[in-house]
Amino acid sequence: MMFAPAPFLLKDTSVSQVMIQVCVALIPSILAYAWLVGPAILAQLVIATLAALLAEALMLKVRGKPLDLFLSDGSAIVTAWLIALTFPPLAPWWLVALGTAFAIVVAKHLYGGLGQNPFNPAMVAFAVCIVSFPALMSQWPSVGLELSLLDQIKVILGFGSPVDALSGATPLDALKTGLKMGEGTVTVSSLLANQEIYGRVAGRGWEWVAAGYLLGGLWLWHRKVITWHVPAAFVASLSLISGALWLYDPAQFANPLFHLLSGGAMLGAFFIATDPVSGCTTPRGKLIFGAGAGLLAYIIRVFGGYPDGVAFAVLLMNLCAPVIDLLTQPPIFGMKDKS
């Protein structure tokens, strides 16, 4: 007689279905990215995906895990796509490949593989690369750069013109540098008036990429892949701190909308801080996690030395997640109003 414990009926769901939905949710922003910033992102996505699958296969083989089962779970592809979307689109191919390999080998498999990593692998890759290759990680295509896809691929593969000639800072970084350079003489509003760089709200093109993350994130929420807690808390805390400082001195601090739509804020709020493996799991814990990440992201991006703070904010909150979970266990059925 066979042994099969109840329940005999299971919902039609799987890890790969969850991961595929995350990838689908990234598509609007990828389209906006390719259309408004440059098609190079497509090449980077391919490079990162290949690197991730290769590293994943290697580590699964080394660890003696079934290849087909785990390669098809889609988790490595999600990591790869997040890395491709956070790295500069014209970064050399090896930088993206190296970052991805580091994420999969060190941040994921050395900690025990799927479900065991205490830190978000994509953010580990970003942090490691920005510390190790600060120049390469800060060179973003300069505004209005017109390059064909072929030329962009040439740049990525190292055959094209030197990157320096083509690159600038991100709008977020440009604003920070601009404020520092013209100390006392420039204001946020005078800088933001340059629509060439900043577009309508928070960076030409980039604001639409951010809107794509928002759209995809809301879809994930609708699909119940993520809950509302982390994104809501992230957006709320980022808005509150940026709003408070903007009200205090609008000449020195950008408005909340600029912060929400620039850099990795939307990606972080909906796709990175919501990573269940490295984040919090209890409802209250998720609120604390999201709020902490939003606050830290603002502090690091405005007062710190890095162009954006989302990666470090999320990693710092990853560190706190186990303790937050421990302290925010919800009361169970029948034990709510009594001690």
Next chain:
Amino acid sequence: MLMNLFKFKGGVKPPTNKTQSVGLPIAVAPIPSRLVVPLHQSIGGTPRPVVQVGDKVLKGQLIGEADGWISAAVHAPTSGTVIAVDMQVQPHPSGLDAMSVVIEPDGQDQWIDRQPFDYTNAAPEAVREYLQQSGVVGLGGAVFPTHGKLTPSKTVPMEELVINGAECEPFITCDDLLMRERAEEVVRGVGIFRDLLKPKKVLIGIEDNKPEAAEAMRAAVQAIGEDFEVVPVPTLYPAGGAKQLIRVLTGKEVPAAKRSTDLGVQCFNVATAYTAWRAIAHGEPVVSRLVTVTGNVHTPRNYEVLIGTPMDELLDLAQPNPDTDGIIMGGPMMGFLVPERSVPVVKATNCLIAHNERLFPPKAPEMPCIRCGSCARACPHELQPFEMYWFSRAKNFGKTQEYHIFDCIECGCCSFVCPSRIPLVQYFRFAKSEIWAREREKNAADGAKTRFEFKQFREEREKAEKAEKLAKAAAAQAAKKAAEAAAAAASENTGENAAPAGEPAAPASVAVDAEKAAKMATIQAAMERAKAQRAAAQPKNTETLSAAQQKDIDDIEARRQAALSSVPPAESGEKTE
């Protein structure tokens, strides 16, 4: 009759698969060739067999006597001959054996003399005992003896009596058909419970996917003139769990550690109410029940089945398809595959599902937990299943208890939604049984430890007593000796004053304090013995000596002796000691 309903958190919506088996009315299953009636069919004590092999029994005759208060009697399901009272395989996932009465039916199906019980003129205790004697137990699946739930709390007034007609498990429709066809008797049974518990109101909860049953119950309530409320509740598994239904209808949450009566509420299944009424009004103990036979069969249907009917004989009535590879007892969420097809139908058997791989595809391989939290959102008891899973896996059972593993009702919602296909409930059952086993072991070890410690204590006490006795005897002996010695010394004292042997003793006082002298004498004797022993003990490294070495040693010894004799005796004594 609009009522404010409450919600419980979590829950899932598996495909209900109920329509297949409601098309045909209840059929009476024929008497099988052989009935195997397990004695232990309810929670609590195992009833004692009161029949022997060869006995002729009538339908409804007592064959197993309730053992203790939480236990319920067992009766012969039909008339016939007892052919065995022995261990038989049980409808239990482990395939364990248990004491059963095997009856060969005579085909007459002849009842005992059935007498209605006038419960309105009986004391509540008598009614409860009558229900116990009639074998009335919870037929929703938990088979808790019903009479044990019919005592209201002494301190908390009974507010609501909840009657469970929710039947939330997929495939099962026996309560649905019972309410459709026998609503009046169900309602009258509820009336008995109401009379015993005296609640302020009676709420009959029925999932809203059974409008026919709700309508029939409403009509019956009206016809009898009761004021029970028939309340359709949203279809959401496990709304038919007692605690979930209580929550939905009353807003009260009964924790694992409490009895529902402590919160002024009690819950019974509709089929339990029906059997209670049959017992009271017709004098019929519980010898049959309704069973849904469905799944991979040609004609799914509900049958009234004698307890003890072999499951394969029952399943054959519904014509199972040839690819049937097992029988699930209960529903697909909480049921189990029976170890053998011939195991008997028992009071807990509400449904048989013919299993095949088309209906229940084999599960995908288990993946690691990604902490997505789907299980926690699905858990109707608001537990954190993935945390309990980590700790169960790590065998950190203390932690599983901190995360309230014993509040888990094993409804299967967490396993149902898990994208990693982890059999979570299985882990929790494992952890629970390990904790119980360790508890038993610990109790046994504690008992052994107590026994050992007492034995040790006793032995030490005996030793001490013996030593005391010996010491007393020795002291008496020594006193006697010392007295003799003193007497001798006293006689000697008159002649020689400076006797070297009598130096430590003060002869004059000996006669006065004989005991002290005796003590001194023994001490002196012991010292002498020790001295002699020391002298007798040879240095250990001098066994193989050459003649020259031996001579040197002898010389040294001689010098030492000479030196020793020159120093004062007191000092030498100190040194040698």
